[in-house]
Amino acid sequence: MHLTRRPRRLRRTDAIRRLLRETRLSRDALVLPFFVREGKGVREAIPSLPGQWRYSPDTLPDAIAEAKEAGVGCFLLFGIPARKDEEGSGAWVPDGVVQRALGETKRRCPDAVLITDVCLCEYTSHGHCGLVVDGAVDNDKTLALLAKTSLSHAAAGADMVAPSDMMDGRVAAIRHTLDGNGFTETPIMSYAVKYASTFYGPFRGAAGSAPGFGDRKGYQMDWHNRREAALEAGLDSAEGADILIVKPAMSYLDVVSDVAAKVDLPVAAYSVSGEYAMIRAAAEKGLIDGYGAMCETAVSIFRAGADILITYFAGELAAAIRKGDIG
Numbered sequence: 001m002h003l004t005r006r007p008r009r010l011r012r013t014d015a016i017r018r019l020l021r022e023t024r025l026s027r028d029a030l031v032l033p034f035f036v037r038e039g040k041g042v043r044e045a046i047p048s049l050p051g052q053w054r055y056s057p058d059t060l061p062d063a064i065a066e067a068k069e070a071g072v073g074c075f076l077l078f079g080i081p082a083r084k085d086e087e088g089s090g091a092w093v094p095d096g097v098v099q100r101a102l103g104e105t106k107r108r109c110p111d112a113v114l115i116t117d118v119c120l121c122e123y124t125s126h127g128h129c130g131l132v133v134d135g136a137v138d139n140d141k142t143l144a145l146l147a148k149t150s151l152s153h154a155a156a157g158a159d160m161v162a163p164s165d166m167m168d169g170r171v172a173a174i175r176h177t178l179d180g181n182g183f184t185e186t187p188i189m190s191y192a193v194k195y196a197s198t199f200y201g202p203f204r205g206a207a208g209s210a211p212g213f214g215d216r217k218g219y220q221m222d223w224h225n226r227r228e229a230a231l232e233a234g235l236d237s238a239e240g241a242d243i244l245i246v247k248p249a250m251s252y253l254d255v256v257s258d259v260a261a262k263v264d265l266p267v268a269a270y271s272v273s274g275e276y277a278m279i280r281a282a283a284e285k286g287l288i289d290g291y292g293a294m295c296e297t298a299v300s301i302f303r304a305g306a307d308i309l310i311t312y313f314a315g316e317l318a319a320a321i322r323k324g325d326i327g
């Protein structure tokens, strides 16, 4: 008689395998990013992100309606203004590209959950995430601009704001401004743990937001560090964040796991543009099975402890969940 033995899997049926799964996925946990640019009737393919498009405020609602059909309910909007300036004023003007996209989409798809990325890099002529003073980003002067941008998004209909700039103290500044203007119920999904990653490359191509000089290492995190993630997460949590983002996801599963274990807030993992582009490109070359890689990657992120997944694959993942291929 064997007193101990290894698990035997050979004769398990598919139904039993499903019963024993430790990780369950839900379409409700997916967020799909969208890029909105100025113009009318625009649906423009993004060369650095095959399978993704830039929309104008008038065409975005149709794209969102289509994604809702596929089973995705939450969307993260990035704006690309026609003109950029030193301050990034396109981020907070009432008729800005995101503000108009919010208005149009709320009118035509009132039940879509619209989250807005709050940052200046898509709007500044120098491409940095904050106000540049004497050749460097000024943390404290940037806070007021981020708060102003968040308020403008909330006023235009955003259901949630997601600051991605990595300035210190911005969650508290944004919370204070939103509360002071009657938006006490608007949650903040903070990019709390954001590394200075190479994997943002295709996004910067999509948004035209590569820094004109220097890099983002002054305000984004060094990917040699793991404990620092808990420190960053703790700060944003204390400042009043409602959801914490860890970004990127795929090479950072240790970090996702740590943050989920240490902080009592929902954790969203952002599987960024470079992760998406790698899978797409390798699949296009016939080097890997793209569908399988997409499914396995998504499950690994939830297995690590993420509650929410932000991904350009959200529509296809929703379909995979519906089909029963994952989840």
Ligand code: PBG
Residues within 6 Å of the ligand: 117, 119, 121, 129, 164, 165, 199, 200, 201, 202, 203, 204, 216, 271, 272, 273, 274
């Ligand atoms: C803006 C922002 C970036 C991403 C999300 N918000 C770019 C950056 O920090 O350079 C990257 C998302 C992606 O790569 O998919 N600061």
